[in-house]
Amino acid sequence: MSKNLVVVESPTKAKTISKILGQDYTVVSSMGHIIDLPQKELGVDVENKFKPEYVVIPSRKKLMTQLKKDAKGKDRIYVATDPDREGEAIGWQIKEKIFKGKDVLRVSFHEITPHAVGEAFKSARQFDANMIEAQIGRRVLDRIVGYFLSPLLWKKLARGLSAGRVQSVALRLIVERERQIQAFCPSEYWEISAELSKPKISGETDFCAKLEKIDGKKAEIKTREAAQEIVDELKDKEFKVLEIRQTEKKRYAPAPFITSTMQQEAFNKLRFNASKTMLVAQQLYEGVDIGGDNPLSLITYMRTDSPNIAPEAISEVREHIGRIFGKDFLPASPNVFKAKKSAQQAHEAIRPSYISRSPESMKDFLTHDQLRLYELIYNRFLASQMKPAEFLATAVDIAAEKYLFTANGSHLLFEGFLAAYNKSEEEGKNGEEEEKDKNKNIIPPLTQGETLALNKLVPSQHFTKPPARFSDSSLVKALEEEGIGRPSTYAPIIYTLILRDYVRRIKGYLNPTELGFKVNDMLVEYFPKIIDVKFTALMEDELDEIEEGRLKRVEVLKEFYAPFKERLDFAQANIKKEVVFTDQICEKCGKPFIVKWGKRGKFLSCSGFPACKNSRSITSGVKCPIENCGGELVERRSKRGFFYGCSNFPKCTFTSRTLPESKE
Template sequence: MVIVESPAKAKTISKYLGQRYKVKASMGHVIDLPKSQMGISIEEGFEPKYITIRGKGDVLAELKKEAKKADNIYLAADPDREGEAISWHLKRALKIDEKGQNGKCRVEFNEITKEAIKEAFKTPREIDYNLVNAQQARRILDRLVGYQISPILWKKVRKGLSAGRVQSVAVKMICEREEEIRKFEPEEYWSLTANLKKDETLFDAKLHQIEGKKAEIPNKEKMDEILSHLDGKDFVVKQVEKKERKKNPSPPFITSTLQQEAYKKLNFSARKTMRIAQQLYEGINLKKEGLVGLITYLRTDSTRVSQTALMQAKEHILSEYGKEYFPGKVKEYKGKKKAQDAHEAIRPTRPDLTPDNIKDELEQDQYRLYKLIWERFVASQMSPAVFDTVSADIEAGDMIFRANGNKIKFLGFMKLYSEEKKEKDKILPALVENDKLELEDLLPKQHFTQPPPRYTEASLVKTLEQEGVGRPSTYAPIIETIQSKGYVVKEERNFVPTELGEIVLEQLLEFFSEVIDVKFTAEMEDKLDLVEEGKENWKDVLNEFYESFKKQVEVAEEEMKEIELEEEETDVICDKCGKNMIIKHGRFGKFLACPDFPECKNTKSIVKELNVKCPECEGTIVERKSKKGRKFYGCNNYPDCEFVVWYKPIEDKNCPECNAFMVERGRKNKYYQCSNKNCEHTEQEEAKASYS
């Protein structure tokens, strides 16, 4: 008998093991701490009080029944701390030691392929109690923090709030960034571009130096002075430097980089990325081969790749692209210092299963994520891209302008994959020292320094990982929690703290500053890693933490003041009970709710009207949000009028060709497009600042 977590994984493994084995699913954890109480006996050395999870009694009973019939029982949960803990709980519940297996019941594999499964079952091992203890320590730490701080917040601020060892640090980061943005004072600066010509070829050069120092132009007065100085000056090539630049591919994905890249390229949330990656790992039904695990285990922070997979990638590159695209030997990437190296990087289990070959057998989102993982892995073993670059310094009086050009000489790995948008050639004319150039125009431009950007999911994940806070596998639920509790909301893909989030953080900073300190949280992760390595005792780690934490809880219970959170009342009347509705914060931003909740559960979305007429019924276009939080724009006469558009309509701007309203497109390089599908008119966004 083999026990795994999910039915999908059970089906795939069953196919490889054959009829002698019965593969059952535990549906995740079956035993855990109770939800109704803390479930930890602190006085008895942090002894956990485990119970069968509510609703899992039948699952456990079925497993016990099947276990009695089995000659041997193997526990094949995921190869990480959680999987080890699931296996440990099952071993005790099913009394596996009595089966005469010498305790060797744990089977571990990094990918669900025939070879990996067969090999794993040849060498079962005992439960790794260091891994179990690391999981117990993390679980109890989180329980101590959550179950002792949260009730204080319920009493002093509002019912239903929560605090967490890692989630509160994430909220802190978002709030601190918002405070930086509020305090930011923009500073004016200017740039100057010379539009030059040689042999009928136009190109740009930017002002680089003034009297041998870096060019700094703080205001219009200085710009006028520079323009005056340049009046009538010759532009002469002083120096030309040509180089060859190489760009190396990125390593294959780890959990955090997969979450970041899937967000940037596919617009997937961290949770969606992990859910789809789990499906690809557990097995997809392919017509010719049946159930196949397409990727290796998805929770990893190691860039290590097996020699077998490296050879498979090499063969694919040589056969599909040619020897010039393979760098001569396989690349082995160095991971970060504290990486847990037990698992490989996230890669395809079989590079021969190319995304396009199995596209028709995958759901669209599965295909897109598999393609991203497959391309990143194969590209990681390809040759560098090579660029010819040229840099020219052009003298005008005592000023130096610099022109840069580049040309792709060899695509290398970029033929398959690039993190950035496709690099374009920027060609300069053949410039030679002492060439005299024609000045076509001088283009001064005013700028203002920008505040630091708000966090997106990708940048928050990146920062949490860089700071060593939490584990990449926990980032998705953390991001979900801080939104569902109303601490932060998403605006234009960016995290913005709510008033509630800032108030809660203020209290946590006053009474639990150590618990939500980034450095302290990172050090705690290091200690959990030492427990996993058998270098620290898990109860010693808990005891050391709890000594100071207990005092902080006692002070907070006594001294934290009760806070009255005023609800923002609106003039919108609840159509079910007639009361004025109030503004609430939810996972996808603000919404209207009845103040009489839970007696009246009526809610409405907050509608923002735009000064744009509906082209189908002369109603007004309003901003709405889908159930998944995506913004769209529709007619206020819905459901009578179902006109909808996904891109933001521009107020007071109509198409010069058909008079339909224009919409805003593009993220970085914005442009306008006609909303009429039969009209192809587009135009660039007007410059927001210019010299006058």
């Protein structure tokens, strides 16, 4: 029988660690949290220093008994849950609830390799009280907000709605963006480009120059007629090279992934949403079967905001780059990346655990999604320790009397890190297309004063574009920039907003629903500070400070609760049910229908309620695809989120996440 018991939070991770530790250790799983705040009560003693009243999660009771049994006769108990606040808290619960009074030590590691696990066991420690305090602080804060705000939403809009602290701020960003889009008025403008070449060699060597200035002023062309006038005037002008500017530019290697950048790139390159990225990354971290019942963890821990790299990993990757790409690609000293001020210095970036395990060599053992994410993480890490790419940027000013054209071109001199990883352009930014065209524009060798042949003038119509809707990628970026959310919360924030049907993901972009607008507007009206971006960022910082031991949990909660309670009392006294009248008339009593949100979604109810109980569902106008059904698809909401159901329910049970026609 083994002498030691090791508890982790997941069965796969238990298996992977067990292989490493060998027969002296029994590794078991706690299946996540074992205690939590109660489901139906506040569970926080506000009067008594916001003391949380934890209860054992009912489904974990059996497991607790089993864990107690497992611990019998063991010399030592170790808790090896994930290396962050959540992991520390789960571990501490295990110690307090199951092994009270026993000597329980905490081990934490950022990768599940023999070396890292061995080192962690050598430096097993006591639990980090500050980290646990910070986790309790967040849990209590979120509980207070959720518990008190939800009934207000019920009173104002519909039963069953709920609001969370950080999600509500994210919703606000999404709603505000949507309003900017709605208010946007596109304006027309025209561009004129000239296809030019050295005389007598038109065709292949044509390059493109854009009209920039007229009479020394920025060219602003508003209409087709104005553009045509300029084109007519330019037709027989002489195009002369005025000035050639050449600069060497460097593009530096990107930092290795942290959670936020991994989620952004996985969306931009693989179209993975944030939750999917985290799920697949967790699989790669906890261990994949590489044959012979041999689980192997392939990447470091996926929740991190630190770009640090362990020194051993740096020397390994440098050796690998030198061998695969050649010494030219290796910088004289390792690339170093700066962490944000809030980042945990002890943490590491997300990188492959074994540089020798190339994605190619792993492809038989990984699912398609696992392989694609592993490839991204692997190549990004390689690139992060390579030399910058070098370009020669050429800008040529070309004059045709009062008209000034500029041709931009870029020529790759040295591939550098691009040999391993090509960072995708950030999506959602308008006007980026030109940037890409620049690389395709090949400018032949020119001399100052040289006359060029004009082969073609191309006027093109454009419209100014509204700001882009948020995607998982750009929302995570915005949340990070605003200081809201942390590596463990980006994905759950988006997931929760979609689950509550406040936001729908359509073709990868986040669209607020009518319900989302209403929930947001009510929160903005009554709780402007609670869902203020800066205030929320401050609260996140303060939670970090609890973790660093610089602030007390109770102080942070007090500071939050007093103004919150004030707004809450005001809202409770003043909030009124919102009534939305429609132009549809009840056929039974002649009163107009009003819009209501019920447990199962939006519907029309007679305004004569309760005297008249007539109601109608709101249909999408799309026929139910079930043959001979004749029903129409209506919007529904359930605990698992938004869907379309048949108006003939319960006779017809057709459901779909999307309307059959839409190609989402």
